[in-house]
Amino acid sequence: MFLRKDCAECALLLFLIGIVSCYNMSRPTVFIANPSVPKIAFDILQDVANVVSVSGYDRESILKEVSGADAIFWASGLKLDKEILDAAGPQLRVVATMSVGYNHIDLAELKSRGIPFSNTPRVLDNAVADMALYLALGASRRCFEGRQQIEKGTWKKYFDTQWLLGRDISGSTVGIIGLGNIGQAIARRLKGFDVARILYTGHREKAEGKELGAEFVNLDTLNRESDFVFLAAPLTNETRNICNEEFFSKMKKTGIIVNIGRGELIDQAALIKALKTGEIFAAGLDVMTPEPLNTDSELLTLPNVVLTPHIGSATVDTRNAMAELTAKNILRGLAGEEMFTPIQL
Known part of the structure; x- marks a missing residue:
């Protein structure tokens, strides 16, 4: 509802711009920590602020260019920590991340400085849930292994009734670890299967x-009891490596695990072992450890795993919506108003 394009929202935005201008007596500076952020964020922020976009994707560029920011628009997998906050300066008063997860943000440091913080929930639920189902179907129907057979020229010329048999999702029992907004979107889709x-x-x-x-x-x-296990939980000390060697030993040998949360939810070495030994049937991963995944990772050699490079929210509409919400959260924060999607520190 915070992204509706109606007259009420336009009036609110103009009102906030007026508040910001009066409060500062000058235009605040918003630092965008990623040069590829969608244009819609710049369009929104430039009406009221001086917008500075980092020149590169590396930590060094951020540390060099963040100085003097009144607000930080964070759109990076890098850690936002004390060093970067110190580099920004004492005038910093708002931080917003263009992501749902915020395990890469030092919340304790923000709290100690009294800096409000927000993320972008809900606007990416559908895109990530779609990716989860894609990975589940791809892994269960052995799509990567099938592609390998085509490339190797080992596609059987005769009809072998036992060749490349997969597992059905219809009639299955599906487990979801983390029934938040994304978990619920996955569940709604599963009912259609x-x-x-x-x-x-x-x-x-x-x-x-x-x-x-x-x-x-x-x-x-x-x-x-699950034939499919979907990981949609946030990464916390409690959930880190929740899927470990003991976890995989209890799964069905026909079981399939799908991770669209964070790579560290899974003990990756234990997963590789389970996939190699047939302890579980297959896996579908949009997130892994580290990211980017090392090109010599054993995961890349396994036929029973489907991998995508953390692109769950990577659609044009979704990324635009995430950028828009982040920008509007920053405007609210600069105006001293509660942000649309605040995180309680």
């Missing part, structure tokens, strides 16, 4: 889960 059951786990049972017909279970039950 006629799955038999949807399980989920987390800190507590959710009303949204009941509405989706999903069952709240503990992690062990989800692990043992």
